[in-house]
Amino acid sequence: MLRTEVVRKILSWYEGETPGLKSNLSRLLMHGRLGGTGRMVILPVDQGFEHGPARSFAPNPAAYDPHYLYELAIESGVSGYAAPLGLLEQGADTFAGEVPLILKVNSGNSLVSNNDQALTGTVDDAMRLGCIGVGFTIYPGSECSYEMIEELREISHYAKSRGLISVVWSYPRGGKVTKDGETGTDIIAYAAHMAALMGATIIKVKLPTSHIDLDAAKSTYEKYPVDSASMAGRVKHVMQAAFNGKRVVVFSGGAAKNTSELLEEVRAIREGGGNGSIIGRNSFQRPKEEAIALLNEVMDIYS
């Protein structure tokens, strides 16, 4: 399939990058059912690390098997599949080249309570496994905030030099951020902006609520209001914070919910100009046919 106009336009925004990185970004944008639309749906499976295996896979035990997750990503026609080292290794050969892979190179777990993550993979691993890029989580605001940002800088710098894209999970927490504030409009916009300033290729944030969290930001939002009453309006503001929409931003839905709520969110993302969704538990915790049907409903909206 020839590269579409919209994909060519998106690639043109990444003018600081090498042809290698643009090729990998292009692979992601041209793959699957949404290939060529400038939108994407990514299947992420890092919940086994974050919440433990049973909480992640017991609702649909077939998903304990790494091959199942590859098959779900391939058969559903999503744009890419993101997971930690072990999951990607177990299938990397069998499914080589069948779906764009993103190696999540840091991970937290539920046994410790600080706001940090451990490095659990490397850019070299990503290249060895044929990935198009690496994923990295930062917690701006946390006590480990600057350290995580510096780790991202090093990993991202090395990844770029090898033509790999970086996908940044930007999740503020701790510090001056309240619990509700973690999804406040100002905080999510700030999170997206910081990831963009760090040189992220793709930015992943949570869907924002209408809450404004930082005192220092309140007068600004009063004086220059955004359409924060609607989800689409809030998504639009987040896109604005991402270099006026010139960075690819995808949104995560969070915990499993019913289908109509999920689809409503997807419509708002599309309407606000967001580039797509990351859908994990809502897909791999359902039986395969049901999951594929849902992912296709989502992709129908983005098409």
Place this chain on the structure above:
Amino acid sequence: MLRTEVVRKILSWYEGETPGLKSNLSRLLMHGRLGGTGRMVILPVDQGFEHGPARSFAPNPAAYDPHYLYELAIESGVSGYAAPLGLLEQGADTFAGEVPLILKVNSGNSLVSNNDQALTGTVDDAMRLGCIGVGFTIYPGSECSYEMIEELREISHYAKSRGLISVVWSYPRGGKVTKDGETGTDIIAYAAHMAALMGATIIKVKLPTSHIDLDAAKSTYEKYPVDSASMAGRVKHVMQAAFNGKRVVVFSGGAAKNTSELLEEVRAIREGGGNGSIIGRNSFQRPKEEAIALLNEVMDIYS
């Protein structure tokens, strides 16, 4: 001896790995009395570091001599021998090539009380001594958790690049894990899953009890119950958490106990689909003939 069907199948799970690493894993799986069965018994001797020499070797003073430990591993026909640097060096030449060796590259001691271990060997040492792999302990949950995981990542990455397997002792403790929880079913399954996600070749965990430790996991286990009343059922759940049984998992028996209890545990491991046992104090603290007899009873069960 030609590689058996079951060993070929196990090797096929490690599709992300180099032929070098598969060769070393194959050496372990094809060695000793259980060679070719897909099961293994490993002799570990790191108790001198962990508990001190007298508590480890006074019951059978012949074991103070490193050559004795090599002889026990070779004469009993176990699958491999794992120990810290000094013990392997003292015998590496005399017994070169007679038993697969695993260099334990980190170690704790009983004089300090934090949940950490010190690096006490290197991958280069393992290669110099002709080992097939390295062993590493992590304490998920402890205050040093993420640091240990990052050390593992570096060591494992380098070991893999040199064709050496990694054996991960995954022992949660500290953090949100209670004392009883260290062997809870949810915690052991989580421990095995994290080691698998880290890319461990072989996973070593303790035998699980029927306890469920994390509050966040309780509702999951209520909704999707596992057969936690029987040891075999719990082992089966742990294997499920290890990529649906597609990673080699061995279980440790812990402190010395009577022979019939030990054998009962071994039967449960076999029944639950576990790959084998690590048996230390229960072997080297008995006179050699007695130890060899016991190890053979264990291997009879796995055969």
Place this chain on the structure above:
Amino acid sequence: MLRTEVVRKILSWYEGETPGLKSNLSRLLMHGRLGGTGRMVILPVDQGFEHGPARSFAPNPAAYDPHYLYELAIESGVSGYAAPLGLLEQGADTFAGEVPLILKVNSGNSLVSNNDQALTGTVDDAMRLGCIGVGFTIYPGSECSYEMIEELREISHYAKSRGLISVVWSYPRGGKVTKDGETGTDIIAYAAHMAALMGATIIKVKLPTSHIDLDAAKSTYEKYPVDSASMAGRVKHVMQAAFNGKRVVVFSGGAAKNTSELLEEVRAIREGGGNGSIIGRNSFQRPKEEAIALLNEVMDIYS
């Protein structure tokens, strides 16, 4: 344009430096409306990182787009443009060679409250993007003070070896420095002196007030008074502390203020012998035409 006498004189002060570094400093001194005068106005845009996107760009939403900021720097005729990685990347190709670029390689944010910054760019990034130098903030006095100074040493050493200039934001805070003291005459002079001793090519400090902060310095300033009643007198003392005026020092104006106050400050900087201004929010938060007009009024004073 041939190098002017005053620029030749300024370059002669940097006698420890390579021709490569002098070439890049010369590019900055010869560019834009103030080219050849020995004075400069720099457009810095790191407020998105420091204060968040809405507080920075909502007053003039066109500035959310990185290309707008390049255009503002180019059309206004300022001497250079300084920003974090993402902002420079997005435009580096489109505007290649049209304005001297300075990559700000460390950044703080408003979600954490300690006196530190994270490394967010590298000297290699600066070279890849065609920058003439790197910018770095230090907080002398803070708990991270010596660590930041050591990071500067490494970055500055490497930058120099590649012919890139270093611009040091020297902002004392914390430690023995009171809140008012952060802009005290003694503290600003000390800040400029430390940056000079570190080998900074260009020093950026805040405009000093008449306050003297350190007890240990009070008797000195009583015995050897400086003309601290006038801004020009205070600027003159700061220039003295910068190797008797033999280092380029630029002053920042801080939060947006009215035009006449700003121009008054600029006149004092010129009168005191300062080399120029760094003007951020006062330019990019106004509509483009208004901003260009203001920057030209400023440059008229320096001409």
Place this chain on the structure above:
Amino acid sequence: MLRTEVVRKILSWYEGETPGLKSNLSRLLMHGRLGGTGRMVILPVDQGFEHGPARSFAPNPAAYDPHYLYELAIESGVSGYAAPLGLLEQGADTFAGEVPLILKVNSGNSLVSNNDQALTGTVDDAMRLGCIGVGFTIYPGSECSYEMIEELREISHYAKSRGLISVVWSYPRGGKVTKDGETGTDIIAYAAHMAALMGATIIKVKLPTSHIDLDAAKSTYEKYPVDSASMAGRVKHVMQAAFNGKRVVVFSGGAAKNTSELLEEVRAIREGGGNGSIIGRNSFQRPKEEAIALLNEVMDIYS
């Protein structure tokens, strides 16, 4: 002199090591009055660092001069001389090749009170000065315990790769170790065992008392008693913990004492199978003739 049977036997224990390391160990074992006996007396002079110059050298001011210490080591016929960088440098040329040298590469001082030492020399320094090996102190149990062990691992690994022996001062303190426990039989045996597991070529411990310190070890020592009433019995147990006597272990006498007490200790070391003594203050704090006479009395016992 041809290598003796006993030295050949000792070298055979170090089967994991290179010919280079064995050559250097052989040099030490074949040097001086005890050359060829498998026993050794080493002159250590690190007290200037540990306790200060006056407390070390004022009783015999000639020892302030580094050349004096070389002369004492050479004229007395001891097996080797161990000291920090500065002392070895000042004489390395004058006395090149006249006595085996051991560079002590970490050192503490009496001005700080934590249980740590600073690295004060390198393996490269040792090679530059023609040393046969390096010395390193660890404090198992202390808050810096694991860090010191990791430093030892790195230094020892590099030293071995260059054919240099490592002499480990294993001095438990802090953590679960009581003040009296620092010389308890269980603790000294544990200290020797850990050094052996770390791959130490030569182990240096203090002479043990009959005290048993760790609660966890008491039942073991009750059930499997060692001859802890006599010094020779305790030394024998320590040798057992050192790979059943297959590592060279030397004992330190500690603070200056009268001659007959010292000689009694030496007889116990010999009787218990220890390899020798490290004698510092008891030699260099006496006039040279007196010191040489004493060292010869000691060596007479070991001969």
Place this chain on the structure above:
Amino acid sequence: MLRTEVVRKILSWYEGETPGLKSNLSRLLMHGRLGGTGRMVILPVDQGFEHGPARSFAPNPAAYDPHYLYELAIESGVSGYAAPLGLLEQGADTFAGEVPLILKVNSGNSLVSNNDQALTGTVDDAMRLGCIGVGFTIYPGSECSYEMIEELREISHYAKSRGLISVVWSYPRGGKVTKDGETGTDIIAYAAHMAALMGATIIKVKLPTSHIDLDAAKSTYEKYPVDSASMAGRVKHVMQAAFNGKRVVVFSGGAAKNTSELLEEVRAIREGGGNGSIIGRNSFQRPKEEAIALLNEVMDIYS
């Protein structure tokens, strides 16, 4: 000028060093009015970093200009000039080869209160600027003590390998050292001894008082008294602690004082066998002619 007998003798003490290092030490010993005498006076200007510019240079504002400091060092005929990076760079070309330069590679400042310093220069900088060596401050006893010692070890090792001398400012403080103790006889002797053990080429300490600080050292000084009543006697003891006078030791005078007190101190240094003085504020804070006159009075005493 041919090397004198006394310089040849001093060089012979540095027998562990390369011809490159000896050449640089020789350059220092043969330069200026005291060239060839084995004595030296060094001009240090690090007070701008340590105390701020006004406290350092306001009494004689000409000294704000780095060229003035070079001229003072050259015109007065002192042996060498020591300063941080920025000061040496600004003049390195103009005065290339006219006076031996020592780059001070770490620096503290008055805005922070801990007992540490930041690295502010490198050995490579020293070579680039044509320096004969590097200067480094350690604070034995402080909470950063061992870390500073390890930094010194690394810098000194690299400097030596490049033929550069190391000048160690050994200033005990913190830990077990009382405020008065910082200049106690035992502490200064210990400071000099530790610097010698670290392999320092030249040792810089403060002039000692008759105070004895460490309890553990008091009985030694009672039993083996030094002539601590006279400054010359105390200097003599410090020289003894510096390898029996076989290391070059220079003394600092501290804060500005009247000329006769200063000269009296110099006479005591000469009488006690010290190698010279480091004279900063007492020279650069006076008008140039006055400073040169004073430095010559000092050098007259040492001649």
